[in-house]
Amino acid sequence: MLLRHTPEEISERKAVTINPAKTCQPIGAMYAALGIHGCLPHSHGSQGCCAYHRSTLTRHYKEPIPAATSSFTEGASVFGGQANLVQAFNNIFTVYDPDVIAVHTTCLSETIGDDLPQIRKKALKEGKIPEGKYVMCASTPSYVGSHVTGFSNMVKAMTEFSESTGRKNGKINIIPGWVEPCDMEEIKRIASMMGVKSIVMPDTSGVLNAPLTGQYKMFPDGGTTMDEVKATGDAVGTLALGEWCSADAARALDKKHSVPCSVLDMPFGLKATDRFVDALRKIAGVNVPDELLVERGQLVDLISDMHAWLYHKKVAIAGDPDQLIAMTEFLVSLDMWPMHIVTGTPGKKFEKRIREITAELPFEVNVKAKGDLFLLHQWIKNDPVDLLICNTYGKYIARDEDIPLIRWGFPILDRQGHQYFPTVGYKGGIRLMEKILGAILDRKDRDDPEIKFELVI
Template sequence: MLLRHTPKEITERSALTINPAKTCQPIGAMYAALGIHGCLPHSHGSQGCCAYHRSTLTRHYKEPISAATSSFTEGASVFGGQANMMQAINNIFTVYDPEIIAAHTTCLSETIGDDLKQIKKKAEAEGKIPEGKHMISASTPSYVGSHVTGFSNMVKSMAELAESTGKKNGKVNIIPGWVEPADMEELKRIAGLVGIKHILFPDTSGVLDGPLSGEYKMFPDGGTTIAELKSTGDSLGTLALGEWCSADAARYLDTQHKVPCSILDMPFGLMATDRFIDALRTVAGTTVPDTIAVERGQLVDMISDMHQYLYHKKVALVGDPDQLIAMTEFLVSIDMQPMHIVTGTPGKKFEKRIKEITKDMGYDVNVKAKSDLFLLHQWIKNDPVDLIIGNTYCKYIARDEDLPYVRWGFPILDRQGHQYFPTVGYKGGLRLLEKILGALLDRKDRDDPEERFELVL
């Protein structure tokens, strides 16, 4: 047993987090920043933060993750990190020549009160930021929120590049939230099918799914360009996918540039995708092409074909709020039973949404925000489930409890494909179903007695 010390009996913990279901803000800011074309993320803190974030993102994407750091020493921690940051800005533009630096703070620089916006002003005044180059910054204290908060804060900082020229650009801003490069690609494909001109930001497709061709591009071809980010202030409106990841940026564009916004759930599964497509059609004022209706029909078809294997199967889930809300709704919509749901990210609203989605299930779902995998495991020990869905760390629970397991979320450190095959939209829904059914049916094939072992399922 790998988690042999986890007792079934649940005792209250108020100070100790065990096996977290979240990590800290800066990594989210770094991931978001990689979705800007020609951007070098910068971590304003001790160099270990940057090393850890780069390592984790590298293990997840199996791609190079370039990011710089202010490399604080004890002296900088006492006297402030401004000198380090100024030196870093100069070195970065001289050596790496990015279009833009997207800097974020850490618990270290936040605790001592460094103000990146003020440092940027000083750098500009001193000519450290070359003509035509940019710097944005986000405040991402690690002791507030989670990696999701950091992502959201950096996306909001991107929106701060927006300018209003007074002339609309005829486009719709789509803020995808923390999804995989393949998901961002799929969202663009769907928007294209509906016939909508759009600016998707951030956009890590073409950045974190790069080819191996004998050439290393520190700044790959993908990513939302600065011109596009500036233009978001002239867009017709913004569709923000996910309250936790994307709403702040959308609301900022609304208040600052009068770009109206709709906050939608992330389009995972049937119904959330339905709402997303419907919203696209409404903003674009067009009809939805048959291609999309066919894709939807294919998803519905698979649900109906395989419903017997899904019906009333109990599921434990862990992940980030926006993803979990959509996934829980999807599971409910295909007659599965989400039983235990945990996120490490704080938010009472999350628990409320999950309870709403599951209110007709006929049982009380265990749901907790700002919680951890240790509690999820204890819940599973008390009320066993048929399937667990979550990031790579779930594999320890899955093995100990002998559970079918679908990897979904962040980080995934031990399987491939998440960066290439989307799980958003109807096609993504098909892939989610394929994965869930694969896990359940592999288990059935393993466990069925010989006389009941079947060829056709």
């Protein structure tokens, strides 16, 4: 047993988190910043934070993750990190020459009270930020929220650069939330299929799924350009995908430039994709093309074809709130039974949404925000499931309890494909179905006795 010390009996814990289902804000800020073209993320803290975030993102994407750090020492921690950051600006622009530096704080720089905008002002005054270059600042204390909050805060920081010329540009802002590069690409594809001119911000496609060509581009071709970031202020409207990841930025654009926004669920699964497409259609005033309807029909077709294998299958899921809300809804729509649902990210709203989505199930689900995988494992021990959907850390539970695992979420450290094959949209729904069915049917083929073993399923 890998997790041999996890007892079945659940006792209340108030102080210790075991096997977390979240990590800290700055890594989310770093991921978001990589979705800006020509941007170098910068971690304002001691150098371990930056090293850990780069390592984790690298292991997930199998791509280079360039990011710099203020390399705090004890002296900087006592006297403040201003000198370090100003020096870092100068070195970064001289040596690496990005268009943008996206600075985020850490628990260290937050605790000592470093004020990023003030430091930026000073650096500007001292000529350490060259003409035409940008510095984004996000406050991302690690002791508040989770990696999701950090992502949201960095995306909100991007909106600071939005500009309004007073003339609408006919574009729709889409804030995709913390999804994979291929998901962002898929969202753009759907928008362009519908004839919608969109600005997807941030956009890590072409950055974190870049080709191998014999050339290293520290700043790959992808990413939302600063011109696009500026143009978000002139957009017709904003669709924010995911309350936790994207709503703050959308509301900031509304407040700053009166760009109206709707906050939707992330478009995972049939219904959430339907709502996304419908909202996009309405806000942009376009018709949904037949090709997209065909994709929808294909997903519905697959659901009907394979319904027997999904019906009332019990599922445990862990991940981030926006993803879990959409996934739980998708599972319910397949007549599957999501039973145990955990996110490490705080937010009572999460539990409420999940309860609403699962209200018609014939049992009360176990749901917890600010929970951990240790609790999820205990729930599974008490009420076993047929399938676990989780990041790679779930494989320790999956192996101990002999449950099929679908790796979905962040981080995925031991399998490939998440960078390349989207799970958003109708096509993404088909991909999710393929994964779910593959896991369930592989298990059936493994477990069926010889006389029950079947060729055609």
